[in-house]
Amino acid sequence: MSAAAAKTQYWVLGEFNDSDALLSGTTTLRQEKAGELDTYTAYPVPGIEEALGVARSKVTYVAFAGGLTGAVGAWALQLYFNYFNTWHGYAVNIANRPPHAPPVYVPVTFELMVLLSGLSIVGSLIVYFWGFPRPHHPVFESEAFVKTASTSGWWVSVTLDAHEKVEAVRSRLESLGAKNVSVVEDAEEA
Amino acid sequence: MSSEPTPLILGKQTDETLTASLLAFVWDKPADGWKKGMGILSLGLLSFAIAMALLLYNGVGMWGNNSPIGWGFDIINFVWWIGIGHAGTLISAVLLLLQQKWRTSINRAAEAMTLFAVVCALIYPTFHTGRPWFDWWMLPYPATLGIGPQFKSPLLWDVFAVSTYGTISVLFWYVGLIPDLAALRDHTKNKTVATIYGIFALGWRGSGKHWNHWKVGYLLLAGLSTPLVLSVHSVVSFDFAVSQLPGWHATIFPPYFVAGAVFSGFAMVVTLMVPARKFMKLEHVITIRHLENMCKVMLVTGLIVSYGYGMEHFMAWYSGSEDEFTLFFETRAFGPYSYLYWLMWFCNLGVPQTFWFKGLRTNLVWMWIASLLINVGMWLERFVIIVISLHRDWLPANWTMYYPTYVDVMMFVGTWGVFGTAFMLFLKVLPAVAVSEIKELNHEMNHHSHDGEHGHSIEGNVAPAGGH
Numbered sequence: 001m002s003a004a005a006a007k008t009q010y011w012v013l014g015e016f017n018d019s020d021a022l023l024s025g026t027t028t029l030r031q032e033k034a035g036e037l038d039t040y041t042a043y044p045v046p047g048i049e050e051a052l053g054v055a056r057s058k059v060t061y062v063a064f065a066g067g068l069t070g071a072v073g074a075w076a077l078q079l080y081f082n083y084f085n086t087w088h089g090y091a092v093n094i095a096n097r098p099p100h101a102p103p104v105y106v107p108v109t110f111e112l113m114v115l116l117s118g119l120s121i122v123g124s125l126i127v128y129f130w131g132f133p134r135p136h137h138p139v140f141e142s143e144a145f146v147k148t149a150s151t152s153g154w155w156v157s158v159t160l161d162a163h164e165k166v167e168a169v170r171s172r173l174e175s176l177g178a179k180n181v182s183v184v185e186d187a188e189e190a
Numbered sequence: 191m192s193s194e195p196t197p198l199i200l201g202k203q204t205d206e207t208l209t210a211s212l213l214a215f216v217w218d219k220p221a222d223g224w225k226k227g228m229g230i231l232s233l234g235l236l237s238f239a240i241a242m243a244l245l246l247y248n249g250v251g252m253w254g255n256n257s258p259i260g261w262g263f264d265i266i267n268f269v270w271w272i273g274i275g276h277a278g279t280l281i282s283a284v285l286l287l288l289q290q291k292w293r294t295s296i297n298r299a300a301e302a303m304t305l306f307a308v309v310c311a312l313i314y315p316t317f318h319t320g321r322p323w324f325d326w327w328m329l330p331y332p333a334t335l336g337i338g339p340q341f342k343s344p345l346l347w348d349v350f351a352v353s354t355y356g357t358i359s360v361l362f363w364y365v366g367l368i369p370d371l372a373a374l375r376d377h378t379k380n381k382t383v384a385t386i387y388g389i390f391a392l393g394w395r396g397s398g399k400h401w402n403h404w405k406v407g408y409l410l411l412a413g414l415s416t417p418l419v420l421s422v423h424s425v426v427s428f429d430f431a432v433s434q435l436p437g438w439h440a441t442i443f444p445p446y447f448v449a450g451a452v453f454s455g456f457a458m459v460v461t462l463m464v465p466a467r468k469f470m471k472l473e474h475v476i477t478i479r480h481l482e483n484m485c486k487v488m489l490v491t492g493l494i495v496s497y498g499y500g501m502e503h504f505m506a507w508y509s510g511s512e513d514e515f516t517l518f519f520e521t522r523a524f525g526p527y528s529y530l531y532w533l534m535w536f537c538n539l540g541v542p543q544t545f546w547f548k549g550l551r552t553n554l555v556w557m558w559i560a561s562l563l564i565n566v567g568m569w570l571e572r573f574v575i576i577v578i579s580l581h582r583d584w585l586p587a588n589w590t591m592y593y594p595t596y597v598d599v600m601m602f603v604g605t606w607g608v609f610g611t612a613f614m615l616f617l618k619v620l621p622a623v624a625v626s627e628i629k630e631l632n633h634e635m636n637h638h639s640h641d642g643e644h645g646h647s648i649e650g651n652v653a654p655a656g657g658h
Contacts, residue, residue, distance in 0.1 A: 019633065026398075039398035042205060042373065043630035044405055048398040057406035063414075077330055081338030089336025097342060107347040107425050114418050115354040121407050121414075122361045126392065129403040134393035150372040150396050152205035152629075 009186045010160045011138045012169045013145055014178030015153050019045050022154040025176040026051040029158060034169050040139065040155035059121055059129060066120030067113045074112035078105050144180040198292055200474040203632050208475075212625045213377055215470045220618060223469055228614050234607020241600035242317075250320050252597040258588050259580045263598040264314045266572040267605065269426055270454070271311035272352065273447075273568060276419055277455025278304025279359060282366070283415035286408075292483050294631050295475045298624040299466070299617075300459050301363040306612040307458075308356045310605040315348070344428035351425035358418055362411045365404070368394050369626040423451040430575065436517040437579030440505060446498030453491035453538070454568035456484050460561035464554055466617065475623050478552050485551035488564060492542030495571075499535070517579065526591060527578050530570050537567025 012035075016022040019041075026039055030053050037052055039045075049056070083099035085091045091099060126132045139145050139157055149155050156178065158169050166183055173181050220228075245252050255262045278300040285293035316322050328349045330338050339346050371391035378384050394400070424444035431443040460481065467476040506518035522531045541563045545551040550560075577592045594602075616622070 019637075040396040041398065041401070042209075042396060043369065043626040043633065044401040045398075045633075049402050052398050054399055054402055057403040059403055059407045060410065063410045067414075078341045081330060081341055085336075085338060089333070089338075092338060092340055092342075094340060094342065101342065104342045107344075107421070107428070108341060108350045110417075110421055111347075111350040111354040111425075114414050114421075115350075115357060118358045118361050118411060118414055121410055122365060125365070125403055125407045129407075130392070130394075130400050132392035132394075133389075135388055135391075137393060137395055139395055146376050150369065150376045150394070151209040155396075 007161070007187075008163075009138070010163060010166050011184040011186060012158045012160065012166060012173060012181065013139060013142050013155060013184065014157075014173035014176075014181040015144065015148065015155050016176075016178055017154065019154060021177055022156060023047050023051045025173075025178065026156055028176060029156070029172070032172070034158050034172060035165065036159035038157050038159070040145070040149045040153065040157065042149070042151050042153070057129065059125060062124040062128075063117050063121045067117035069120075070116030071109050071113035073116070074109040075105055077112075078108060138184045138186040141184040142180070142182045144182065196477055196479040197635065198295065198475075198477065198479065199628065199632050199635065200477055203474070205629050205632075208629050208632060209373065209377065209625065211471065211474065212621050212623050212628065213374065215617065216374065216619065216621060217378070221469075224614065224618065228611065231607050231610035231614060234603050234605075235611055236607070237600045238604025238607050241597050241604050244597050245317060245601070246322075250318065252595060254593050254595045254598050256590060256592065258583045259577060259590065259592040261576050261580065262592055263594050263602060264318045265429075266569065266576055267602055268311050268314035268318075269447075269572045269576075270569050271307045271314075271605065271609075272426055273423065273451035273454045274458045274565075275304040275307035275311065275355075275359075275455065276423060276448070276451035277459050278302070278307075279355075279362075279415050279419040280452050280455065281459070282362060283412040283419065286412045287416055290483075291631055292480050294627045295472075295477075295480055295623055296459060296463060296484075297627070298363075298366065298620075299463060299622045300455075301359065301366070302616045302620075302622075303458060303462060303613060304359050304455075305356070305363060306609045306616075308352065308359065309612070310609050312352060312356070313601075313605060313608075344425065344432045347425045348429060351422045355418060355422045358411070358415055362408075362415055365408055365411060366624055366627070367620065368392065369396065369404075370621050370624065372396065373625055374621070420448055423447045435579055436506075436511070436513040437502075437522075437575060440502055442498055442501045442505070446495060446501075449491045449494035449498065450568060450571060453488060453495055453542075454565055456487050456491070457561040457564035457568070460484050460488075460557055461565065462613065464558045464561075466622065470617065470622060472623060475628055478554075481554070481557060482548075482551050485545045485557055485560075488561075489542045489545040489551075492538055492564070496535075496539040499539070513584070517582075521582050522574060522578050525578065525582070527574070527581075531574050531578065534567050534570040534574055537563045538571060541567065 014025075016025055022039060022041070022045065026037060026048070027050075029035075030037055030051065039048055039052060041048070079100060082092050082101075093099070139149070139155075145153070145155060147153075156173070158173070160166055160169060170181055170183065250264075253262060253264060255264070278297075281293050281300040282297040285297075316325060319325055319328075327333075328339055328346065330341075339349075368391060371387050372394035375384050375387040375391050378387070424447065427443035427447035430438035431440055433439060463476055464481065467473055503518050506514035522528065525531075541560050544556065544560060550556050581592055582589045
């Protein structure tokens with residue numbers, strides 16, 4: 001672990017008094033290009049996406065892809081067992097009904113579409129969109145943060161790569177009305 | 191509207207007061223009432239263990255099923271429990287899409303109820319196969335036997351429908367729980383407890399970027415669950431409707447089963463939440479208005495179910511089928527099980543009519559009794575459909591009666607133990623009310639009452655500025 005390989009990030013944290021202050025404070029910081037921004041609240045705040053400048057989540061596409069895979073896969077699966085299984089075994093023939101009978105394929109196709117779509121939504125949220133599990137995150141180093149962030153606080157963080165900018169951001173947060181302003185140093189191994 | 195509707199959250203609440211009051215039951219030492227309840231329900235669990243041991247050792251011959259009554263308590267209870275499960279998904283998903291804000295106070299407990307009800311339901315078909323150690327034959331896998339499952343059978347559709355339903359319900363519940371698990375993790379002073387909740391919270395920090403994904407993902411899951419919940423009981427009803435037995439072979443079955451499922455599910459939510467809200471001091475978030483709304487849902491779905499009964503009878507007459515006519519107008523109405531049939535009408539058509547009256551649908555004692563009667567009625571409906579249709583087939587020499595054995599009864603009581611103990615544990619270790627969602631609702635209500643010029647107020651949900 002050489003010092004050159006380590007990339008140190010600085011997390012400047014501040015807590016606002018209410019949601020309106022958080023929204024306007026975050027918007028100001030974004031307009032001033034203070035650094036990489038994020039907010040931390042106990043529940044979703046309307047307008048936070050606009051304040052942070054993030055686009056609507058792309059999880060919709062994952063859901064669609066998962067659902068499509070499930071539906072196509074289910075149809076293929078049924079067709080295989082009812083019809084093509086003669087290659088390795090026996091096609092299921094009960095009462096000589098047509099092997100490819102679209103109406104009776106519908107229930108299983110629907111269920112597997114929902115199943116795969118749901119699994120891919122939650123799987124992609126956890127692993128890809130949230131980057132979880134991540135029990136240790138720099139923001140948890142602040143005791144004041146842990147105390148209120150998940151229950152009642154209105155927190156903002158500014159992530160900086162350069163140490164020189166830390167003081168400026170810290171005082172800017174304070175002038176915007178944030179309390180409990182603190183800096184967490186995160187030495188990540190590259 | 192002349193009178194202001196009761197707000198959905200009573201009193202002047204802040205994030206801090208809501209955190210404290212909603213998490214209190216988890217942090218407090220188990221109350222005496224909780225311990226006693228757990229003790230009684232554990233007896234059910236014991237009954238379950240004994241019944242299962244007898245069943246596994248001796249086989250399904252321990253049940254009262256016979257020929258021609260091949261389906262008895264096992265399928266009645268399977269359908270009954272699955273039906274109860276429907277309220278959870280309906281409340282959490284359908285009412286979310288319909289923007290019914292009152293769902294927020296009851297969705298978490300109702301979803302938990304769904305999960306445990308699905309578990310209880312699954313026990314029955316799992317063991318009804320007779321040799322449960324071969325149950326994996328129901329799954330499509332490249333078998334050396336050279337043969338796959340029968341995909342054209344509604345019984346196999348059930349495998350997919352119920353397992354998908356269970357999985358999606360767990361996912362939906364868990365995604366909603368993550369923020370609350372983080373709150374539990376950060377709210378405790380005990381390091382071990384914080385670690386345990388922390389593991390399940392996965393490192394949730396309430397990031398605005400994460401909430402963005404959470405909101406969309408949660409909405410998508412709701413969108414998926416809505417047709418799913420309709421499909422599950424439809425598929426269950428296919429088990430009957432696709433066969434050609436009088437009393438089963440009816441196209442009305444899917445919608446009528448779904449309505450019946452919602453009907454019994456809401457009844458179960460009322461049965462559980464009326465005592466729980468009082469005992470757990472949740473009256474400020476599960477108000478009389480929530481309970482009244484649930485009574486209204488029961489009234490509507492009860493009427494749909496009764497319409498289904500009426501339509502079955504109409505078709506039995508109008509089709510001109512002698513077998514159908516005999517079943518509906520002789521065997522059901524005047525046969526050996528007619529008392530159960532009439533009791534079903536009383537419970538499912540009669541009892542919910544009391545909810546036309548505001549005095550009765552806001553009366554806690556009456557709605558609790560009514561919810562129990564409705565659950566009895568819905569159980570009887572499945573008994574009527576299954577046993578009465580089977581016990582007199584086309585050959586009078588086959589006619590016989592169905593009586594459950596002590597193993598049947600012990601197993602049924604046992605699933606109550608499984609359901610009850612699981613639900614009690616849930617109430618103790620997780621917040622019974624979705625904390626973050628309630629706070630969001632509270633925030634929304636306060637925000638709208640503070641600056642009215644912000645436009646659209648939420649119809650009927652705005653708390654009077656002074657509070658009560």
